[in-house]
Amino acid sequence: MVNFNGALIADNEVQLSIKNRAFKYGDAIFETIKVVNGKVVFLEDHYFRLMASMRMLRMKIPMEFTLEFLQEEINKVVKESLEVSTHRIRLTVYRKDGGLYKPVSNEIDYIIEGSPLETQEKEVYKIDVFKDFYNYSGLLSTVKTTNRMLNTLAAIFAEENDLDNCILLNERKGVVEAINGNLFIIKGNVIKTPALEEGCIKGVIRKKVIEIVDKHLDYTIEETAISPFEIQKADEVFITNAIVGIQSVTNYRKKEFTTDITNKIKSSLQLAMVTS
Known part of the structure; x- marks a missing residue:
């Protein structure tokens, strides 16, 4: 119904x-x-x-x-x-x-x-960059409108290339988000996510993760511009959305990521879901 x-x-x-x-x-x-x-x-x-x-x-x-x-x-x-x-x-x-x-x-x-809904996080999760078209930066791109042609084409590309997801770029070739969620990268004790000005969706789980990390004394959160090159150098990468919560990324091209810090954030998010 x-x-x-x-x-x-x-x-x-x-x-x-x-x-x-x-x-x-x-x-x-x-x-x-x-x-x-x-x-x-x-x-x-x-x-x-x-x-x-x-x-x-x-x-x-x-x-x-x-x-x-x-x-x-x-x-x-x-x-x-x-x-x-x-x-x-x-x-x-x-x-x-x-x-x-x-x-x-x-x-x-x-x-x-x-x-x-039956959600189960995939143990192996491969991503790459989608370069055919761009998600233009600006506040309108932060709104979840039904104009999702870029996401549709990127999803087709992912399927054709045996990928689980793709990274979308803006007109400056900066990282925006994944097909179905916001993107976070971890290097050392710094956790970065694209700023809203880069054109990413103003995700609910994105907001929650930022709040969680911001309260953690061991880590620093940065909302900033991110280049695809930084993903290659990251220790960990994860994707967030309202359905899965947090999906760890294990592979980006030839790079393999760990999931230690991601798992800690995931536990905190699950607790927030229960107590919200």
């Missing part, structure tokens, strides 16, 4: 107009959310990111769009499959039908879809 503007509808009965703006212009944003035993993981962070993204894209936020409202709307979908303990939820918000580039209205519709 899908939650379409508050009403539960069977997947095969959802009808979207040919004038749908998410389809025609990518005029939509989305949140990918993990639900464990009925609890939305890091709900507040997802909610505030959603609100900030809607404001940036000049979407009209309905008065009823409170934190509690979002929780209830997600629960409608989760309750349809109570036998499953962990769910992947996708919340898509898009401007109402009509208009060309200029919309008829800034009011929104939303769809919440859920699916059972």
